Amino acid sequence: MWRNRGMGIASITSISAVLMILGVVLILVLSINNAVLDTKLKFDEIEVFLVDDLPNQSMDRIEEAVKEHPGVLSIIFRSKEQALEIMKEEWADEAYLLDGLETNPLPDSYIIKVNDIEYADGLVNDVKTLDGVEEVKYYKDVIDKLLIFAGYIQFGGILIIGILVFISVFIISNTIKITVSSRRREINIMKYVGATNGYIRGPFIMEGIFLGIIGALISIVIVYFGYQYFYKSMNEKLYDLFTFYLVDPKLIFTDLAIMFGTIGAGIGALGSLVSLKRFLNV
Amino acid sequence: MIKLVNISKEYRNGVTALYDINMEIQKGEFVFLVGSSGAGKSTLIKLLLKEEGITRGRMYLDGADITRVPNRRIPYIRRKVGVVFQDFRLLPNKTVYENVAFAMEIIGARPREIRRRVPLILSMVDLSRKASSFPDQLSGGEQQRVSIARSIVNNPPVLIADEPTGNLDPDTADEIMKVLVDINNRGTTIVMATHARDIVNKMKKRVIALEDGRLVRDEEKGGYSIEIPNI
Ligand SMILES: Nc1ncnc2c1ncn2[C@@H]1O[C@H](COP(=O)(O)OP(=O)(O)OP(=O)(O)O)[C@@H](O)[C@H]1O
Ligand SMILES: [Mg+2]
Secondary structure (H helix, E strand, O other): OOOOHHHHHHHHHHHHHHHHHHHHHHHHHHHHHHHHHHHHOOOOEEEEEEOOOOOHHHHHHHHHHHHHOOOEEEEEEEOHHHHHHHHHHHHHHHOHHHHOOOOOOOOOEEEEEEOOHHHHHHHHHHHHOOOOEEEEEEHHHHHHHHHHHHHHHHHHHHHHHHHHHHHHHHHHHHHHHHHHHHOHHHHHHHHHHOOOHHHHHHHHHHHHHHHHHHHHHHHHHHHHHHHHHHHHHHHHHHHHHHOOOOOOHHHHHHHHHHHHHHHHHHHHHHHHHHHHHOOOOO | OEEEEEEEEEOOOOOEEEEEEEEEEOOOOEEEEEOOOOOOHHHHHHHHOOOOOOOEEEEEEOOEEOOOOOHHHHHHHHOOEEEEEOOOOOOOOOOHHHHHHHHHHHOOOOHHHHHHHHHHHHHHOOOHHHOOOOHHHOOHHHHHHHHHHHHHOOOOOEEEEEOOOOOOOHHHHHHHHHHHHHHHHOOOEEEEEOOOHHHHHHHOOEEEEEEOOEEEEEEOOOOOOOOOOOO
């Protein structure tokens, strides 16, 4: 079909590259948004996780130390059983998964609310040093960091994607140009006989769209299976580290496929149009 | 059928190829366009085909002002003006039949109509037997007849020919002229640019002569050049 196979391959590769990077950026941003949504509910809470089987006097000491701290509005104890109940509620449809647990893996904790976020940092630092405190989680912090991180990814991603789209359009327009010039004689005759621009453009635009769709197919396969693999091996670990879940690959597959197909076809069509512009004015 | 009013054409590089041309060609006429090389014949044809824009003046085709038309309307003007060139311009990988049918496909004719009309036109130019030959298997005269068949298959009211016999020997050129006259007799208006002195003199048709972009002669039943009486 192509006189120049190399150019066709270059076109497809460039479109695939654009879409793959788009896919990675998209998944990252989605996952981060997921994490932010997840934690936003606990926005003004500081969670203090306790070591297992802490003696009562240690707990009293922690409670007192916190109450003495300025700006503390309330401190509530949440047992590991309560924590599990809450988790079941949050997981709703998937709660049955928790029923399978033999022991409750969640720790006892204190939920602290502050008057004003101003006090939070100091409080977190102080509580961390207390005996019997396993870990302190302050979600405002995490959210801020995640949002900034997401912002960078979004910005960098858009920049790279923009550049790559530009390059792809350029490569495709050159590919189509080769086909166009190999059929220049035919186009010329078509014009003299009164073919409309649409009629002349049609096959070339189809060729561009075809290249774009092929590129989209390749990238969707790579992104989907690549991400699925990553998801399977990393989801648990990421949750342990950062308490957030990745977006489930199955949930985004359809949207991703539609988006990739549309963008791929769009880039292909645009590339053709750019290369045909020159030929339309005679 | 064709009317030019004070037409001038200046190319973008500054060359003025036509100055203030006026002419009116009636439906069914056969007109020769003559003049030495560079006189502006091909330029005039390009204006008629909307291949080049008009610098000044007005141009009418079949009563419609086509001085300036949006790009998307140009194809529809070209469907009214068939064109034949010196170099035939056939598609080498298509047969004679396909080359002609191609012109009908392009404007969206129905397959049935194409199957009916193409053989008819091929027999008109006496090429029925060559329908499945490829252009490189044909003589120059035959190739030009294919090109003519293609230009009239959609039945345009006007046929323009830019030196259609330029690449052909005199006998073959005469054959082509017969075909053109035949087409003209069926009512198609023909404008033919040519250097073929003998043909013009023999045919006794209207002659419009250009010289350095100016119309210098417009003569019914004229000759190639102004007769200089023998002393
Ligand atoms: N595309 C163009 N751009 C600039 N100048 C042009 C162009 N085409 C033709 N010309 C100039 O316009 C003038 C008329 O050219 P044209 O081709 O109309 O002559 P012609 O009568 O057809 O000549 P010939 O008999 O050799 O075919 C010439 O001076 C030519 O150099
Ligand atoms: Mg010429």
